[in-house]
Amino acid sequence: MKWNRLEINFWLVAGLFALASACSQQDExxxxxxxxxPSFEDIENDQYxxxxxxxxxxxxVNGIWRIYNGEEGVLENPTDPQSKFSGEPGxxxxxxxxxxxxxxxxxxxxSVxxxxxxxxxxxxxQDTTHHNFSVHLEAEAPKYGAEGYWEIIEGEGGRIENEKEALASFIGEPQKAYTLRWNLTYGSKKVYQDWSFVTDELQAQAGPxxxxxxxxxGADPKFFTLEGFLPAGAQAKWEIIEGEGGRVVTDDNPNSLFSGKADENYKLKFDVMLEGHQSADTVQLRFRGKWGVWEDPRDAQTYRFTELNGLEWMAENYNYAAYPGDSSFYYGFAHRSVIYEENGEPHGYPVETEEDRxxxxxxxxxxxxxxxxxxGWRLPTNEEWQELVNSLGGGxxxxxxxxxxGASGLDLIYAGELNFNSGQDPAHRNVFMNLERGTYYWTxxxxxxxxxxxxxxxxxxxxEIGFGAVPFFYFAxxxxxxxxIQP
Known part of the structure; x- marks a missing residue:
């Protein structure tokens, strides 16, 4: 069959129209x-x-990830819509x-x-290193793939042990200025923190x-963990210099276990040696048995006390110098005063020694x-004294x-008394009486x-213990x- 020109042109135009129509449908x-x-902000994990x-x-349709901004970023598979993306901290x-x-x-x-x-x-x-010239260094350990190290930025004669560990030791020289740096690195990133300080002389610290x-x-022995401070790089030695029955379990350990007896006063010496330097300190220890010990912050005097009938009672007479010579007195020492004599024998003696006072x-x-x-302390009431007497069997x-x-540990003593303007003296002077014969306690x-x-x-x-009453303004x-009772 032969096509005439008109038919050929018709089919050609029809084909082109169909092709254009198909392309248009595909584009649509x-x-x-x-x-x-989603974006990812402030991410912190291993390998970032x-x-x-x-x-x-x-x-x-083609899809691909691209990095437009930021250094050292890596796409594991750019054409994967869920590709792993790695970067760097900061x-x-x-x-x-x-x-x-x-x-x-x-x-x-x-954004990531x-x-x-x-x-x-x-x-x-701090500006000194525990009164010392060495330091136990401690930093937050590196994490998420970072690495850390210590270095000396300024100062001579110093060294760092275990410088690539977060826990390290710096040993310098006395009375010198140093600057130390703790570095963190990851990939191309490096950041640091500096610390400047001045060392001191070596000074042992045995603890409070x-x-x-x-x-x-229960039975002895009692145990306590010692609280000595060991400077970085130093050696230590404990020695008991006062007290019976005590033992330092490991004498070269600043935090050794110490054993001892209740109500025994111990004094320990703590020696520290570092780079040819030596220093010593002492500490006093005492385990509570029958008595506890309280220290008056006003003058650092200590007082034994004992727990009786639901209260803590001082087991020693109070000795604080409250307006001495006017409102508080040692026996035998007061203005215009005498010590009473009975049948030619004086009632005691002036209390002069520190031990007697x-x-x-x-x-x-x-x-x-x-x-x-x-x-925190107060006067006991008359009723509390009476209840105490009854609790201990009375009479x-x-x-x-x-x-x-006595068994209670209260240890009342015959401390005497002071009578003001006393009729016991012809001149009505102030009279001390009854030292080592008796006393009265205020309520x-x-x-x-x-x-x-x-x-x-x-x-x-x-x-027996007696109870009475007097006009308070005539006596001391x-x-x-x-x-x-304290927790």
Whole structure:
């Protein structure tokens, strides 16, 4: 069959129209609408990476990840919409998920950022190094693939041991200035923290005195962990210089276990040696048995106390110098005073030695024992004294337990008294009486109208503890304070 020209032209135009129509339909079916998924901000994990979450490209469309901004970023598989992306700490990146078809390209962008390295020194940063010239260095350990190391930036004669560890030791020389640096590195990143300080001379530190170490009740020995400080690179040695029955389990360990007996006073010497230098310090230790020990912060005097009938009672007469010579007195020392004589024999003697003054304590005016009571302590009431006597068996049983050497540990002593303007003296002078013969202890009970105050009477000649009352403004007596049992 032969086609004429008109028919050929018709079919040619029809074919071209069909082809154009098909191409137009295909173009209308392509949808370049890229979705890069969520951004990732301040990421911190091992090797600093994220898994991207773009929506895959449709069939016939190309998709690819591109890094537009940021240093040292790596795409594991750029054409994978969920490719792994790795970066570096402290860096921010701009990524794009591109879709293309022919000459047409569209992109959706996300941001990815990683937390910066943050070097942190954890040891105490001060202008001296624990009164020493060496330092136990401590930094926050590197993590997430980072590495760390110490270095000396300024200063001579120093060295660092274990410089690539977060826990390291610096040993310098006395009285010199140094600057140390803790570095963190990852990939191309390096950050650091500096510390400048001046070293001191070597000074041993045995730890604070522990005069009332509480342990579980029971038989000796008692145990305590020593609190010596060992400078970096140094050696130490413990030695017991006072006290019986004590033992340092490991004498070259600054934090050795120490064992001892209750109510025994121990004094330990702590020697420290470093780079040819040596220093020593001492510490006092005491385990609570029958007595605890309390220290008065006003003058650093210590007092034994014992737990009785639900209270802590001072087991020694108070000795704080409250207005001495006017409101508190040592026996035998007061203006215009004498020591009473009976049948030609004086009642005791002036209390002059430090040992006797600590033993007998001071005699106080009544208003002074109220105003000068140490913080946390108070005068016991007359009722509390009576209940204590009853709890210890009453009568002579209680007295034997309450006086010095008795089972209760209260250790009441015959500290005497001071009578003002006394009728016992023809000239009405101030009279000291009864040292080592008896005494009276103030209570919290008094009558503000009559001035009468309840007293506890402890006389050597009497078999029992007595109770009475006197006008408080004529006398000075010793005092025993009480407080609630401390946790």
């Amino acid at each position: 079916g392509v949808n370049l609408n890229p979705n890069a998924g 990476w994220v898994k991207l979450a773009a929506v895959p490209a449709p069939a016939g 860096e921010s990146y701009l990524l794009g998920w591109e879709m293309s078809s022919g000459q047409e390209v569209k992109v959706d962008e996300i 950022s990683f937390k910066a390295l943050n070097p942190q020194m954890l040891h105490e940063q 005195d522990q005069l009332d170490i509480k342990t579980s009740r 600590k033993k007998f304590g001071r005699l106080y005016r009544y208003e002074t024992v109220w105003s000068q009571a140490p913080e 002579p049983y209680a007295k034997a337990s309450m006086v010095e050497g 919290a009970d008094y009558n503000p109208y009559s001035g009468a105050t309840n007293l506890i009477q402890v006389l050597k000649s009497e078999a 007596y010793p005092v025993r304070y009480v407080r609630d």
